[in-house]
Amino acid sequence: MSKHIVIIGLGLIGGSMARALRGFEDFDIIGVDVSQPTMRYALENEIVDEAEEDPVKALARGDLVFLCLHPQGIIDFMAEHRDHFKEGAMVTDVCGIKGSILEGAKVLPPTVSFVGGHPMAGTEFSGIQNSLVNMFHGAHYILVPNEQSHPDHLELMERVAEYVGCTDVVMTTAKEHDTIIAYTSQMMHIIAVSVCDDESLFHCQGFEGDSFRGCTRVAALDVPLWTQLFTLNADALGDALEKLESNIRLYRETIQSGDRETLIRKLTFSAARKRRMNRLEKATGAVGRDAQG
Amino acid sequence: MSKHIVIIGLGLIGGSMARALRGFEDFDIIGVDVSQPTMRYALENEIVDEAEEDPVKALARGDLVFLCLHPQGIIDFMAEHRDHFKEGAMVTDVCGIKGSILEGAKVLPPTVSFVGGHPMAGTEFSGIQNSLVNMFHGAHYILVPNEQSHPDHLELMERVAEYVGCTDVVMTTAKEHDTIIAYTSQMMHIIAVSVCDDESLFHCQGFEGDSFRGCTRVAALDVPLWTQLFTLNADALGDALEKLESNIRLYRETIQSGDRETLIRKLTFSAARKRRMNRLEKATGAVGRDAQG
Numbered sequence: 001m002s003k004h005i006v007i008i009g010l011g012l013i014g015g016s017m018a019r020a021l022r023g024f025e026d027f028d029i030i031g032v033d034v035s036q037p038t039m040r041y042a043l044e045n046e047i048v049d050e051a052e053e054d055p056v057k058a059l060a061r062g063d064l065v066f067l068c069l070h071p072q073g074i075i076d077f078m079a080e081h082r083d084h085f086k087e088g089a090m091v092t093d094v095c096g097i098k099g100s101i102l103e104g105a106k107v108l109p110p111t112v113s114f115v116g117g118h119p120m121a122g123t124e125f126s127g128i129q130n131s132l133v134n135m136f137h138g139a140h141y142i143l144v145p146n147e148q149s150h151p152d153h154l155e156l157m158e159r160v161a162e163y164v165g166c167t168d169v170v171m172t173t174a175k176e177h178d179t180i181i182a183y184t185s186q187m188m189h190i191i192a193v194s195v196c197d198d199e200s201l202f203h204c205q206g207f208e209g210d211s212f213r214g215c216t217r218v219a220a221l222d223v224p225l226w227t228q229l230f231t232l233n234a235d236a237l238g239d240a241l242e243k244l245e246s247n248i249r250l251y252r253e254t255i256q257s258g259d260r261e262t263l264i265r266k267l268t269f270s271a272a273r274k275r276r277m278n279r280l281e282k283a284t285g286a287v288g289r290d291a292q293g
Numbered sequence: 294m295s296k297h298i299v300i301i302g303l304g305l306i307g308g309s310m311a312r313a314l315r316g317f318e319d320f321d322i323i324g325v326d327v328s329q330p331t332m333r334y335a336l337e338n339e340i341v342d343e344a345e346e347d348p349v350k351a352l353a354r355g356d357l358v359f360l361c362l363h364p365q366g367i368i369d370f371m372a373e374h375r376d377h378f379k380e381g382a383m384v385t386d387v388c389g390i391k392g393s394i395l396e397g398a399k400v401l402p403p404t405v406s407f408v409g410g411h412p413m414a415g416t417e418f419s420g421i422q423n424s425l426v427n428m429f430h431g432a433h434y435i436l437v438p439n440e441q442s443h444p445d446h447l448e449l450m451e452r453v454a455e456y457v458g459c460t461d462v463v464m465t466t467a468k469e470h471d472t473i474i475a476y477t478s479q480m481m482h483i484i485a486v487s488v489c490d491d492e493s494l495f496h497c498q499g500f501e502g503d504s505f506r507g508c509t510r511v512a513a514l515d516v517p518l519w520t521q522l523f524t525l526n527a528d529a530l531g532d533a534l535e536k537l538e539s540n541i542r543l544y545r546e547t548i549q550s551g552d553r554e555t556l557i558r559k560l561t562f563s564a565a566r567k568r569r570m571n572r573l574e575k576a577t578g579a580v581g582r583d584a585q586g
Contacts, residue, residue, distance in 0.1 A: 120502040140499050170499035180500045183493050188504035191484055193563035194540035198533070200476050201566055205573055206433050206463035207473045209413040211481035214507035219567035223560045227553065234548050240491070241545040245538055247487035252534040255483075255527050260520065267516045270486035273494055274512035280498055 006030045006062030007048070008055060008077060010038050013094050013122065014068030015131030018047045020164035022133075032058045038128050047128065059084040064156065067093040071228045075104035085112045090153040092117040096181060097232045098144045098174040105146065113153040116144035116174065119166060120185070124220045137165035144174050168284060182236035189226060190241060192219035299323045299355030300341070301348060301370060303331050306387050306415065307361030308424030311340045313457035325351045331421050340421065352377040357449065359410075360386040364521045368397035378405045383446040385410040389474060391437045391467040393525045398439065406446040409437035409467065412459060413478070417513045430458035437467050461577060475529035480537060482519060483530070485512035 003026055007014045010033040018029050031048035032055050033039050039051040052058040059065065059081060067074045074093050085091060090113045093101055098116045105114045121139040123130065141161035145154060161169045172180075195212075196219045204212075230237055254262050296319055300307045303326040311322050324341035325348050326332050332344040345351040352358065352374060360367045367386050378384060383406045386394055391409045398407045414432040416423065434454035438447060454462045465473075488505075489512045497505075523530055547555050 120500065122502070139502065142500065168499065172499075177500075180493065180497050183491060184497045184500045184505045185502055187488070188508045190541060190544050191488075191508060192504070192567070193560060194537060194544055195480070195484075196563050196567045196570070197540045198476060198536055200473065200533075201570060202573070204473050204477045205570075205577070206461065206465075207413065207435065207470075207477045208574070209415070209432065209478055211485070211511045212477045214510055215481045215484060216567060216570075217507055218504045219563055220571060221560065221564050223557060223564055226560060227557050230548050230556065231551070231553060234551065238545055238549040240493075241541060241548075243491055244487060245541055245545070247490040248483060248534060248538055248541075251483050251487055252531055252538070255523050255534075256531040258524070258527065260524060263523065264516060264520050267486060267514065267519060270489050270512060271514050271516055273489045274485070274509060277489070277494060277498075277509075278513060280495070281501070284498070 002026045002028045003063040004028050004030055004061045005064045005066065006032060006052075006058045007066045007068055008032045008058075009068035009073070010035075010042050010047070010128045010131075011068060012126045012128070012130055013119075013135070014066065015042065015047055015128035016121075016133070016135035017066055017068060017094065017119075017164065018042065019131055019133040020136055021160070022046075024160065024163050027064065030058050030061065033128075041128050047131070055081060056084045059089070060086055062086055062089055064160075065089055065091045067091065067095075069095075070225050071095050071097050071100060071232055074101055078104050079107050082107045082109060085109070087111045089113070090115070090150065090156060092153075092157065094119055096185060096229050098142075098177040100232045102144060102146055102174045105148070108148065110148065113148060113150035114146060115149045115153050115157055116146070116177075117157065118142040118144075118177065118181075119161070119164070124218050126222045126225075134165060136161075139166050140168055140170050141166040142170045142172060142177060144172060144177055178233050179236045182233055182240045186230060186233060186237045187240045187244060189218050189221055190230075190237070191244075192216045193221070195219070295319045295321045296356040297321050297323055297354045298357045298359065299325060299345075299351045300359045300361055301325045301351075302361035302366070303328075303335050303340070303421045303424075304361060305419045305421070305423055306412075306428070307359065308335065308340055308421035309414075309426070309428035310359055310361060310387065310412075310457065311335065312424055312426040313429055314453070315339075317453065317456050320357065323351050323354065326421075334421050340424070348374060349377045352382070353379055355379055355382055357453075358382055358384045360384065360388075362388075363518050364388045364390050364393060364525055367394055371397050372400050375400045375402060378402070380404045382406070383408070383443065383449060385446075385450065387412055389478060389522050390525045391435075391470040395437060395439055395467045398441070401441065403441065406441060406443035407439060408442045408446050408450055409439070409470075410450065411435040411437075411470065411474075412454070412457070417511050419515045419518075427458060429454075432459050433461055433463050434459040435463045435465060435470060437465060437470055471526050472529045475526055475533045479523060479526060479530045480533045482511050482514055483523075483534060484537075485509045486514070488512070 005027045028049040030050045298320045321342040
């Protein structure tokens with residue numbers, strides 16, 4: 001008898017995870033979503049083996065459960081369904097914040113193993129119709145265990161990460177995850193929306209190059225999702241943004257002062273840091289779906 | 294007898310222009326560079342038809358001349374060689390600043406036509422070995438004529454733009470170019486280096502996604518080139534950065550205050566602007582070499 005992966009929430013990431021996990025070991029995939037059109041789309045496009053409206057029925061068969069809702073939705077789902085998970089079930093999530101999720105996972109009974117997860121991939125689109133089988137290719141898969149994480153569960157997640165095409169698995173704590181992600185992900189989204197707030201945006205058509213497209217791509221974000229992510233990580237994100245503002249101001253003041261020597265010194269310093277970072281990335285093989293060579 | 298395109302400076306952009314212009318109408322391509330290894334590379338890889346060490350000899354045969362040096366180098370070259378251009382020569386440049394270039398072009402004799410040019414493409418690498426035949430695919434080609442621009446020259450540049458794969462030709466003034474480019478290009482580079490100045494950079498390995506790579510890609514910049522570009526456009530760039538700092542600060546203060554309603558309203562506003570921009574870009578077909586669908 002085959003085992004079952006249950007995916008709660010067939011949006012961009014849940015849908016992509018389902019696509020990427022087809023044929024994984026001896027698991028069949030059961031998709032759960034509140035939207036009938038989404039469920040129909042998932043079945044018609046063979047993204048899942050089964051669609052199940054009732055999460056309670058799905059959870060009763062779920063050996064490995066992916067919670068692919070928005071952060072607050074994941075927290076609420078665990079509280080509401082704490083007693084519906086199968087004994088020995090392995091539960092994980094895919095969202096971009098880990099402190100609140102790990103806190104919320106404390107409601108789960110001791111018969112259930114939990115590991116927080118964050119496969120570092122996404123696009124600026126949402127919904128199952130934008131899901132991609134190769135969404136996770138070249139991405140980092142971050143795992144945050146707690147005292148309730150079964151060793152078998154961590155091993156299974158490592159096989160999941162490899163199967164969906166991730167470059168590596170990075171183990172960390174919720175606090176470290178949230179601090180670093182404020183810098184590497186959330187701040188990029190604040191930069192993108194801030195650039196798009198400039199009054200020149202619609203006058204600049206015909207003058208955009210790849211750097212502009214690369215920086216602003218993620219500005220067309222999913223507002224409810226990112227409102228939650230930013231709000232749940234306000235302290236770390238606020239600190240990261242304060243440092244960014246200061247670094248930009250130092251560059252601006254140098255440029256405005258006409259101090260060419262300092263500008264050369266600063267640019268040399270920053271460019272060397274980026275090149276060193278590129279070498280480190282190259283060494284690990286992480287490239288992302290749209291990164292350049 | 295065939296006509297001649299002379300490319301002064303076979304770096305990333307000059308080399309890419311030579312590659313992209315092979316076979317254009319009845320022009321042969323003569324490359325000029327101060328570096329012997331670069332000239333040898335250009336010949337061995339058939340990037341140019343001829344390599345010529347002496348710019349004076351090359352200019353004597355140049356019907357269409359591309360100045361592909363750094364900004365100050367272009368200005369100095371025009372002053373030094375003002376009397377060496379062939380009568381009726383059409384001269385253009387490819388650099389990312391136009392006010393100082395158009396000012397510098399005033400030394401050219403009235404027998405020469407000048408049009409400022411800025412094909413909006415590039416990578417974070419430099420040198421002919423990183424040049425690409427498809428560098429300009431999907432890019433905007435900006436043209437800045439002056440009172441010395443011959444109508445035939447503008448028509449020729451439009452055919453050049455189409456031949457090298459650009460999406461469109463955008464005609465503008467030097468002042469407008471420099472103001473908008475401060476926002477769409479120079480500011481993106483200051484953001485990238487400022488992000489890389491964060492002390493967390495080397496601790497964040499394993500936590501970078503596509504948004505981080507997209508935003509910071511251009512930080513590994515060519516320091517002498519960008520020092521010139523920033524310095525020659527200090528006023529416009531300073532203004533653009535002040536607006537950016539203010540927009541980021543407003544987001545930060547909203548997030549830190551915990552004012553969820555304002556955050557939702559702001560994100561909805563910014564994301565809608567970016568989606569509208571995407572629709573405008575889609576309508577013109579400009580995509581860039583690494584833009585996502």
